[in-house]
Amino acid sequence: MTHKRPTFDTFKQTALKDPEVKVEYDALSTAFEMKRQMIALRKRAGVTQEQMAALLGTKKSNISRLESLNSSISPRLATVEDYARVLGYSVKIEFEPRTH
Template sequence: MAYKRPTFEKFKQTGLEDTVVKAGHDALPTSFCMKRQMIALRKSSGVTQEQMADLLGTKKSNISRLESLNSSISPRLATVEDYARVLGYSVRIKFEPQTY
């Protein structure tokens, strides 16, 4: 019988059932989560980083840096709004009470 790899979603679901893993996931910085979502939106729209750069009138290296999950630099809100707009989305900011 051949080994079947779990999908990422199944892997994530299983991992988040572990309270330690879930606590670590929930503590991820907002910018990290935002960048992951931006990348997912771009990819689901079938747009490459090169195409995104063309749409925004910039260079691919700027898109790469904008999407970098390891970067501690946060993009300007106007940049995020432009990024979303060219993909057919808008940005909504929601403030939530902190939970400890």
């Protein structure tokens, strides 16, 4: 008898039925999306991580850590605001009602 392995999408759907997993997934999803947008803004501006570090008065390693999609470290809001400001953007935060 051959067992078919579940696909990632099937696994994800099953896992997200657990309320605790869903809360953690949503929290990580927000941070991931923010970092993805930060990287896109920097690249669109034609700014390297080294240049970004100079603009913010920090080291390239700090920019790498800030942008890391695998990092569990959450940046301070002031850091994100400074990052956006030097690229000509501002940060907007919205609160949405929970759906569960």
